[in-house]
Amino acid sequence: MTTLVKPITSLGRAVRLRITGLGEFARFLATILARSGLVFRRPGLVSQQIHFIGNYSLLIIAVSGLFVGFVLGLQGYYTLNRYGSEEALGLLVALSLTRELGPVVTALLFAGRAGTSLTAEIGLMKAGEQISAMEVMAVDPFRRVLVPRFWGGVIAMPILAAVFSMVGIIGGWVVGVLLIGIDPGAFWSQMQNGVDVFNDIANGVLKSVVFGVAVTLIALYEGWNAKPTPEGVARATTRTVVNGALVVLGLDFLLTALMFS
């Protein structure tokens, strides 16, 4: 009997813990949103975070975007060349980047660069009693620490995704037009005619905003709940990357199905 009961109770416990965790996560988001008035009263705190999160991620995003653009240019050309439609390369590169690769790859890089940094920073603030110090100074750490970082991440993410897509298109142009020799007029005019502002660009921006909310929130949640020890902070940082990447890919599937079906 015990051999039967034990796995069932373990399963029940695991499910219950997951549901409780989701509830805590939702409450965490609700608390951040409820205390977001600070964003309007002290916008300087948010712009500091946009600089910290966005500026320090800019290089990795731009370099990655360039190489993704190079690869898209090469792969796109090999495929389109089979059908004699290589002048559609500009359209292929632009649609791939604005709809999918821009938001998704940026979000994955964002989780690895800015997300881990946020988690480690907050975890170490807990370990160093900085959060307690704020509390006894009558400063709400939720409002002062989490709210500016959350909005900084949410605002920085679509800007970074736009930079990624822009640099990626330049990468595709370098390979397609400069190296392979596709007609530049066809490259740009196909792109101009085929890319829709609302269907493609706006949906891509919306995706990057959703990913920004998800990744930043996961990073802050993991940091806030990290054990205040070196091992606890290390584990939380790893969870940020793993959970952030999985959530981004899962959400991407859902959003793509909703937006482009």
Added chain:
Amino acid sequence: MTDDPSSSTDPVLRLSGVALGYGDLTVLGGVDMTVCRGRVVAVMGGSGSGKTTLLRAATGQIPPQAGTIQVFGQDIAAAGVEALRQLRQRMGVLFQQGALFTDLNVFENVAFPLREHRRLDEAQVTEHVLDKLDAVGLRAAAHLGISEISGGMARRVALARAIVLEPDLILYDEPFAGLDPISLGITARLIRDLTDRLRCASVLITHDVAESFAIADHVYMVGQGKLIASGAPDELSASHDPYVRQFLDAQPDGPIAFNYPATPRFEQWLAARQRGQA
């Protein structure tokens, strides 16, 4: 200096029959304590005796298991969020490790409470911050990052931050730990001077006998889960209580055991380990 802090009519912090702990565990029980304006009160005891728990309770970070803690006449456990915020604005706390914000430099760390709670222009902020840094001898270190200063300097920066709002109650958690003899003497004098100048109440959580006896008006000694002795430093120095004597004279033998007591859980762990090695 006066012998009994309760003789003043202006208590800033009052603990009545307080028991403190975490979960089901009671660390300290039956604590009665009064701290008045203009007095330096030292709370002494061995490691793990519950001194820091007492400080956390006084700031409202943990509620008492029993009894009441009144800060500025208000029961801190019954205070709402806004009332607690107001009370904490009148307190300054020096943390054991300093708890400085590592993303801010020395100046911005000290300016932090001013920027959060006062509406001052930059010239006023600069004046206030440099004044407090001057008091701790670190005016010329205002531009340095936290990673660029030593542990002792960090403690002094934390002290400047704790006093920048000129609080009515300052709580110091191990203010002398890890300081060199010069910094230690200066810090002790600074605590006394600040208390007299600001007419605030100061509570020192410490086990440094010489320095705290030199500046304290009253000393409470905790250990074995309760308040063991209380009195002016001279009274405690003359005490024949074996706990007080062992602590003040740093004797290895006495009521305070050096060795951690063996528990049934330890015996079980040891037996299992020995079985595994056999």
